[in-house]
Amino acid sequence: MINGTVVDLSRVQFAATALYHFLFVPLTLGLSFLLAAMETVYVTTGRPIYREMTQFWSKLFMINFALGVATGLTMEFEFGTNWSFYSGFVGDIFGAPLAIEGLMAFFLESTFVGLMIFGWERLSKGQHLAVTWLVALGSNLSALWILVANSFMQDPRGAVFNPTTMRMQLASFGALVFSPDAQSKFVHTSIAGYVTAAVFVAGVSAFYMRRHRHMDLAKRSFRMAALFGVMATIGVITLGDALGFVAARVQPTKLAAMEAVWKTEKAPMPFNLIAFPDQARRVNHGAVRIPDLLSLLVTHTFTGTVPGIDALERQAARRIRNGIPAVEALQTLAGDPHDAVARAQFEAHKADVGYGFLVQRYAPDLQQVTPQEIKRAARDTIPAVAAVFWAFRSMVAFGLLMLAYFVMAMLYTLRNSVQDRPWFLTLGVWMIPIPFLANECGWLVAELGRQPWTVFGVLPTWMSVSDHSVGYMVFSLCGFLLLYTTFIIIEMYLMTRAIRIGPEAPGSGGQSGHARAAQEAHLGG
Amino acid sequence: MDLFGDLQVTWWLLLGVLLVGLGVMVGMDMGVGTLLRYVGRSDVERRVALNVIGPHWEGNQVWFILGGGAIFAAFPLIYATAFSGFYVVMMLLLWTMIVRPLGFEYRSKIADVKWRNVWDWSLFVSGAVPMIIFGAAVGNLFCGVPYTFAWDMASVYTGSFLGLLNPFAISTGLLSLALSVMMGGLMLMHRTEGALRERARRAAAGGSLAAIILFAGDGIWVRALDGYRLVRSPQPGTLETPLEQIVTRAAGAWRGNFSLHPVLWVVPIVAFLALFGAYLAARTRRGQLGWWCGALAWAGVIGTAGAGLFPFLLPSSQDPSVSLTVWNASSSRLTLEWMLGFAVVFVPIILWYTSWAFWVMRGQVKPEHVAHDEHVY
Structure with a gap:
């Protein structure tokens, strides 16, 4: 018989590691697109400032990307290590989009991200631009397939249970991929990533403008982010509404909890x-x-x-x-x-x-x-009504807040007056955590609202877990706690440090550039 | 055998291809990690070594991710049973592997001796430990793993984590470590110069020699192990569960396939020749030739293990008759078909752009590169 404590600990571990992973993924999704947009401007106009922008933001992109990749490994392991009954029961369907994600998307993203960083001197302008676009394409395709898999858990389509093998098996690949939940959730989630990146880029640029540093780069980055952000925020709200419409039909219990009816x-x-x-x-x-x-x-x-x-x-x-x-x-x-x-x-x-x-x-x-x-x-x-109800309300409130912020940001930046409004620049910096919180709330609504099922209406969560001892679960939870806490401290430190140092214009020999060269020299050959 | 059976065998072969990809590409990067502190005596040398694989390790790592995804999709019962059964080992594998991306990305961000030393050691651990675990996992397949199934096909692991650290598994773990050191050494030899190149060469020669000895030793050792033999099962290619077969154990049974089809001996012979070729190439300073010999050696070693085990994927020592095989652990026909379609289209594309990426970044990495380019590791 499965131990209730093990079920709870397995859920805690999965939720914690998924929420943690989901801190990094949306920024990767959105920032890859912004990088591609900046570089497109560079290639079409030939103005070096846009190259400098692409290179600076790609440095921050990589600090975030490393932890996204690392914690993504955990997600791939955990279905097998902690949800083995689930994995055997629906692997026939659920495994396919995960494997296709690797074949079609993650390989693309990961191979070209190396060239994006290391290839500046080796590729022609056009080639490098294509590489950057392929990174953006890869990361977004990756989100598509992961959300196809996730949507199977929310609204299992295209599968039948086979009493001979005691497992679910694929009945229609098309029904799996073109599930309405998958489609609207993909667009909602990937655009949420664009909003995240827009708030991030706008916030960091506001930080520079507030201190009158790197004004040209900051103003241009802010403008791109504000335009990108206002469109993306409208999109995310529209698709969120569509997603609610889908949930009303396929997951009435989630909807009842979201609205506390x-x-x-x-x-x-x-x-x-x-x-x-x-x-x-x-x-x-x-x-x-x-x-x-x-x-x-x-x-x-x-x-x-x-x-x-x-x-x-x-x-x-x-x-x-x-x-x-x-x-x-x-x-x-x-x-x-x-x-x-x-x-x-x-x-x-x-x-x-x-x-x-x-x-x-x-x-x-x-x-x-x-x-x-x-x-x-x-x-x-x-599901847990209060948690789902408040996670949903927080997500919506954050979304509306960001919409208001971006509308103002767009107006100010189009009038070229944003740099003269210190209060707004300060607000921009304080806005940075908001999309991350909204994303986490969105995950909670989707996955807490799915309970008590791993596959909605088909497979209960309590049955899905691996038959581990409490001791094993405590061991792995402690390991994750230790590693993940260390990682986030290091990541935040490097991210804030890279932002504080700022872009180092080639040849301009900024103070920080000298400092770095001196330190490197000190380390010696 | 009908189409379903053919698909199952095809996916078994494809899994082999993915494992070879994992061994060659991830093994190479992990070998560089393992060797980092040995080949690189100064910070600049270490950075040169890291930047040889710097543009490629992210893409290479996807061989591992894809391997996991393919097992999940094509043989879900293996994914479910093995990953949960090996829980503690899997956690160690995971934790060492998730340190690696940070080691690459974060190490050179701060020019501080202590900071970089910590990351260098983490790159060593995250190179050596996963390779030992991969090899040990394959070794455990030959020993059998203690698990059984409940009525609803929930797998129940009945052993302890220490049972996975048996001597045979440790020897196969060391074999995979030796192969990865060889690949890392050969790559560094090919793409660096000076003292670093010399040390990489010695490591590559040592790794290939150790691999020859371990591979031969394991080949003899496996005779003494109790192998598994499928005595009775439903017709291959019919939908079945692991509860419908009879499996017996007998010493030397792992050589059954080789006795039945002597042509299979070609596979271990190729492995030996390729390892020997890699050794000679290292001795004569031909890094690129050596690398390709090493890749062929990986294929030979994994092919030998697969040829011995077939059709078993995960034998059960607790209850041999519930052993998971190619026939009873696979996905349904429709899933295998769709997945094959995607693999046929995308694997060649992946190979093409991976080769292009290596071609773009070709040539030797020199100390002056890492000193002046702010994008490098």
Whole structure:
């Protein structure tokens, strides 16, 4: 029997390492595009300042990229090391986009990133530009395939369960790749990366302008980032809305948690602007509600309703009762794969087999299942409401804040007056953490909201874990804690140091350039 | 055997190709990491050594990532069973491997002796330890791994982590380390000059000699191990689970395939010849020729292991009859087809642009390069 502590520790480890990895990925996604844009301006206009810009930002890009690559290795290992049942159960489908990501995207990105950094003197202008674009293309294709894989967990399409092998198998590659969740999530997430990079570049440029350093580079970088940022922020909000629309259809429990809707009400339903959800008593405290808005936001009509948690739990209980015979049939088939009665029983109830697994956590022997256990499992189908509700609201608030910031940034930079507004430049620096927080909140909404499933409606999280001891989990958690804490300190130190040193114009022999040369000389041959 | 069976064998071969790619490319970079403090006595020499592989290690590392992804997609039960069963070892592998990108990127960012020494040692650890673990993992396949399956095909590992550190596995671990030192040495020999080049040459010669001895030794040792033999199983190419076969163990069974198909002896012979060629090339200062011999040697060594194990992928010492094979651990036909389509299109493209990247960065890395270019490591 699987140990509940091991399930929790495995979840903590995966969430922590994924959230950490996701600190670096969006900046890579967006900054690679900004680098390509800057270099395109350099190649088309021939003005050296744009070359200097590309080279300076690519230095910061690489500090971030190294940790993104390093922590990405963890993600690839963890499905196998900690979620082995999951990996065996859906590897047939889930593994494919991951492998294609390597073949099509990560190889491209990684091979050309070396040339992007080392190839300035060896490649023609046009070749180097092509290399930079290929890095941007590779990193974005990489996001596409990873999100195709992730979307299978949110809305499993293109797969069937095979009772002979006890595993899921691919039924339609097209359905997997063109899943609406995958498509809208890819665009939403990659554009969130562009927003991140835009805020980062604008913030660092604001830092220089505030101190009257590198004014030409800072003003031009700020302008590009502001224009890029305003478009990207509008895009991210639009696609976020589309994603909510998709979630409403395929993951009603996630939506109910995002909006803290305990009870189904008549349309048009009000929107909880602020609320303090109480999962035990199933009510909201201190709710500030806006009439009619929920129906409008989620269904884009005044007549649509959003099923509340009460209705969703009743539906889950029904599906659990229907799923129990399916799991029992599977247990029979495991002993005798040719049992025709069990096969027919499975076929009749297979749509809810995942719900049968869900109650097995409390009733390992399904013959003995009690109504209380079914009720408990049905309650499990609702994710942690307060966490999802607030993560969602924070993400949206950060998004709107960034939109306001970029609209102002665009106006000021187009009037060429941003450098004269010290308060706005200071704000720009303080904005840098915001997109990172928004990204983390977005991950939490998507993945906490998916609970209690690893594959929504099909495979419960508790079943998916590897059968480790608590000791093993403590060991690996301590290792990650130690390494990752050290890494982030080093990364932040190098990043702030590189920003403080700033761009070193070739031949200008800035103070820092001399200092570095002297230090190198001191280290000697 | 129908198309499904052919696809399974094709994916087994492709996995071999990816492992050779991993050995040759990642092994080379890790060999440079292992040798860094030996070949580079001064900071400039170390930076020269790092910059030889500097433009390429990111791309090379994807052979490892792709290898993992391909096992996940093509043989999901192997990925699930092996990665969770080897938990502690996998964590050590992972932790040493994630230090490596930082070592490359961050080492030369600060001109401080202590800072750089710490990163040089991390590059040593993140070069040597993963190579030993890769080799030891393959060695453990010959010994069998203690696991079994629950009714729902959840794999249950029944051994301890110390069991993975048995003498045979350690010897195969050292073999893979020797091969990686050889490749790293040959690459450095080809692309550097002076004292650094001489030390790289000695390392390459030593690595290839050690690999010859270890490979021969392991070849003799494997006779004494209890091999696995598939006695009865469903027709290859039918959809099956690991619960439908009978497997027995017998000393020397790992030579069964070689007795059945004597032509397979070509593979270890090629490995020996290539290793010997690499050794001679190192002695006669022909780095590039040596590198290609080394690559062929990797193919020969991995091919020998694969030819011996086939059709086994992960034999179970706990319950030999649930051993995972090419026939019972693979993905469904549709997945293998789609994946093959992508591999057929993209692997040649990858080889093409990788070669182009090496061609662009060709020539020797000289101390004056690293002193003046602010983009280098």
